[in-house]
Amino acid sequence: MRLALSLGLLGVVTLLPACTPAPSPAATATPAATGQAPAEIAWRHGDVDDAFAEARDSGKPVLLYWGAVWCPPCNQLKATLFKDPAFIALTRQYVPVYLDGDEEGAQAWGERFGVRGYPTLIVLDPERNELTRLAGGNDSEALTRALTLAAGRRTAVSEVLQHALSTPGDVSADDWRVLGDYGWEVDANRLAGERDAASLLQQLATAAPEPALQRRFALLALGAGKPDKTATPAQRTRTLLDAVLAAPAEVRANRDLLGYQGPALVALASATPEQAQQLGVQLLKALDAADHALGDKADARLGTVITELALQREQHPDQAIPAALKTKAAQRVAAADAAATTLHERQATISTAVYVLRQIDDDAAAEKLLLAELDRSETPYYYMPELADLAEERGDMASAIAWLHKAYQGAQGPATRVQWGVLYVEGLLRLSPDDAAAIETATGEVIADLAVQPAGYHQRTRQRFERLGTALQAWSREHHGAESLTRLQARMTATCAKAATSDDGSVGCEGWLKS
Numbered sequence: 001m002r003l004a005l006s007l008g009l010l011g012v013v014t015l016l017p018a019c020t021p022a023p024s025p026a027a028t029a030t031p032a033a034t035g036q037a038p039a040e041i042a043w044r045h046g047d048v049d050d051a052f053a054e055a056r057d058s059g060k061p062v063l064l065y066w067g068a069v070w071c072p073p074c075n076q077l078k079a080t081l082f083k084d085p086a087f088i089a090l091t092r093q094y095v096p097v098y099l100d101g102d103e104e105g106a107q108a109w110g111e112r113f114g115v116r117g118y119p120t121l122i123v124l125d126p127e128r129n130e131l132t133r134l135a136g137g138n139d140s141e142a143l144t145r146a147l148t149l150a151a152g153r154r155t156a157v158s159e160v161l162q163h164a165l166s167t168p169g170d171v172s173a174d175d176w177r178v179l180g181d182y183g184w185e186v187d188a189n190r191l192a193g194e195r196d197a198a199s200l201l202q203q204l205a206t207a208a209p210e211p212a213l214q215r216r217f218a219l220l221a222l223g224a225g226k227p228d229k230t231a232t233p234a235q236r237t238r239t240l241l242d243a244v245l246a247a248p249a250e251v252r253a254n255r256d257l258l259g260y261q262g263p264a265l266v267a268l269a270s271a272t273p274e275q276a277q278q279l280g281v282q283l284l285k286a287l288d289a290a291d292h293a294l295g296d297k298a299d300a301r302l303g304t305v306i307t308e309l310a311l312q313r314e315q316h317p318d319q320a321i322p323a324a325l326k327t328k329a330a331q332r333v334a335a336a337d338a339a340a341t342t343l344h345e346r347q348a349t350i351s352t353a354v355y356v357l358r359q360i361d362d363d364a365a366a367e368k369l370l371l372a373e374l375d376r377s378e379t380p381y382y383y384m385p386e387l388a389d390l391a392e393e394r395g396d397m398a399s400a401i402a403w404l405h406k407a408y409q410g411a412q413g414p415a416t417r418v419q420w421g422v423l424y425v426e427g428l429l430r431l432s433p434d435d436a437a438a439i440e441t442a443t444g445e446v447i448a449d450l451a452v453q454p455a456g457y458h459q460r461t462r463q464r465f466e467r468l469g470t471a472l473q474a475w476s477r478e479h480h481g482a483e484s485l486t487r488l489q490a491r492m493t494a495t496c497a498k499a500a501t502s503d504d505g506s507v508g509c510e511g512w513l514k515s
Contacts, residue, residue: 039088040082040083040088041082041087041088041091041096042091042092042096043065043096043097043098044095044096044097044098045097045098045100045103046097046098046099046100046103046104046105046106047097048064048097048099048105048109051064051095051097052095052124052126052128054095055095055124055125055126056126056127058095059126060093060094060095060126061093061094061095061123061124061125061126061131061150061151061153061154062094062095062096062097062123062124062125062126063091063094063095063096063097063121063122063123063147064097064099064113064121064122064123064124065096065097065098065099065119065120065121065136066099066101066106066110066113066115066118066119066120066121066122067098067099067100067101067118067119067120067136068100068101068102068118068119068416069100069102069378069379069413070347070379070381070382070416071118071119072347072348072349072350072351072352073118073119073136073348074118074119074136075343075344075345075347075348076299076344076348077119077136078344079342079344079345079348080140081140081143081144084140084144086144087140087143087144087147090144090147090148090151093151093152094123094147094151100413101118101413101415101416101460102412102413102414102415102416104453104455105455106415107415107456107457107458107459107460107461107462108455108456108458108459110458110459110460111458111459111462113130114187114190115187115459116186116187116190117186118136119136120133120134120135120136120183120186120187121133121134121136121143121147121183122134123147123150123151123153125154125156129156130156130157130158131150131153131154131155131156131157131178132146132150132153132157132178132181132182133157133182133183133187133190134146134147134181134182134183135183135185135186135187135256139252139255139294141252142181142252142253145181146178146181149174149177149178149181150178153174153178155175157178157179157182157191158191160175160178160179161179161191163175164176164179164204164207164208165200165203165204165207168207168208168209173209176208176209176210176213177213179204180208180213180216180217184197184201184220184224185220185223185256185257188201188220188224196225197224197225198221198222198224198225199221199225201217201218201220201221201224202217202218202221204217205217205218205221211243212247212249212250212253215240215243215244215250216250216253216254218240219240219244219254219257219258219261219265220257222237222240222261222265222268223257223261223265234268234269234270234271235269235271237265237268237269238269238270238275238279240269241265241266241269241279241282241283242282244258245258245282245283245285245286248286248289248290248293251286251287251289251290252290252293252294255287255290258283258286258287258307259287259303259304259306259307260307262283262287262307262310262311263280263307263310263311263313263314264314266279266280266283266311266314267314267315273315276314276315277315280311280315283307283311284304284307284308284311287304287307288304291304297339298332298335298336298338298339298340298349299336299339299340299348299349299352301332301335301336302332302333302335302336302349302352302353302356303352305328305329305332305356306352306355306356306359308325308328308329309321309325309329309356309359309360312325321359321360321361325360326360326362329356329357329359329360330357330360330362330365332356333353333356333357333365333369336349336352336353337349337350337353337369343376343377343378346373346376346377347377347378347379347382350369350370350373350377350383351382351383351386353369354366354369354370354383354386357369363390363393363394366386366390367387367390370383370386370387370390371387379412380410381406381407381408381410381411381412381420382407384403384404384406384407384410385403385404385407385420385423387403388400388401388402388403388404388407388427391403392431397431397432400427400431401427401428401431401432404423404424404427404428405424405442407420407423407424408420408421408423408424408442408445414449414450414452414453414456414461415453415456415460415461417446417449418446418449418450418456418461418464418465419460419461419464421442421445421446421449422446422464422465422467422468424442424446425439425442425443425446425468425471425472426468426471428442429471429472429475433475433478433479434479436479436481436484439472439475439481439484440484440487440488443468443472443488444488444491446465446468447488447491447492447495450465450495450509451495451498457496457509462509465509465512466512469512469513472485472488472513473485473513485513488513489512489513489514492509492510492512492513493510495509496509496510496512
């Protein structure tokens, strides 16, 4: 399992037990009572309905944070933004809700709000209209600015979008800023609806009143689509990139997009290899300057070397990584490893460091780093699928299966157990397809995990089961597994029948494994 660093724009991850401690008395006391700013965010944990009831009484918007204890960018937020006194004070203008993906009903809420990946921050008015949503991978300064603006708003972001598309001249500067800050990188389709996200973003690029916003929407449009040089002339993309890279504030505003999509954009903007080389150097200089302006943090510099490695592979696909670049990457990994001293910092950093080591073909160093982290981490199961992938790559299938099984056995929380259980079954299907008994037993265990959360067949859990169902059907056709599938379907039907009697009526799992 190659680490999903969301190289197609943090997701998002491309990959949950509640672990954040309850607010201390100091955090929940009013400033009048203590004479001091709150020491931590007074999160409500999972009680979304009560949060909206409080919002109706207080008139405050709800700040909903969707995260997971094992998620690296979530831990980055915990290590930085969520500890910032100014941001903590800002959250007093909201009713803040921490919705961990493993809390009861969390996946149903995630589905209701259309959340795709961890972390996501959503601002909603007391009537549950979405005012904005933000990608949690953005830097602290950008998130604080966006949430400061959102705190005083009462206009749904969908309404703002309609005005921007129909009567752009009547849209206020703040409304345009909300659209610019929106988390298009991870949730473009949520706001675009049935419309093509890339086309919609290009419309916004044409309509936006400020050049910087025009360029941001144009970059987002390129990232949201699958552009090619016949549809998007190279010179147009080159002009766009030249302008953005020459403006430090725009580089910081589009930092993740430029970092992860930059190599593809450089290729799109270049008519010759020489132009690609020149523009790649320009991109890296701009990213280095942005990192320097933000204090040359080790984790940011690790991200920049990922971009440099991607550029190298894009521009020289048939060449080995140069020794000097390998040395730089290894040094960046060592610096990031040394700088990450707290649990949150390490969870935010180690998987990225492992990705870098594997990009420079140093699997031995990657495995050593992962094995050392197992004893330090509160979620060691998170790293075990990567250890399984390393074992599989060197041909040790037994160890690969053992790591996947150990990860599943150690996973905590109902949604997390399903996610890691599906990884284990998929490993068996791939590495030991003739062991029908083991495949059926493991799948039965994952169904049993669903049975303890009868209203849990939503969002990520549902997506994992659907993916597993497709894999099992393909396996059955090639390995005569029809009888196993029949028994598994019967178990799933019983689980769905139990879920149908719960408070959540939208089950939808009865057709699993059926053609």
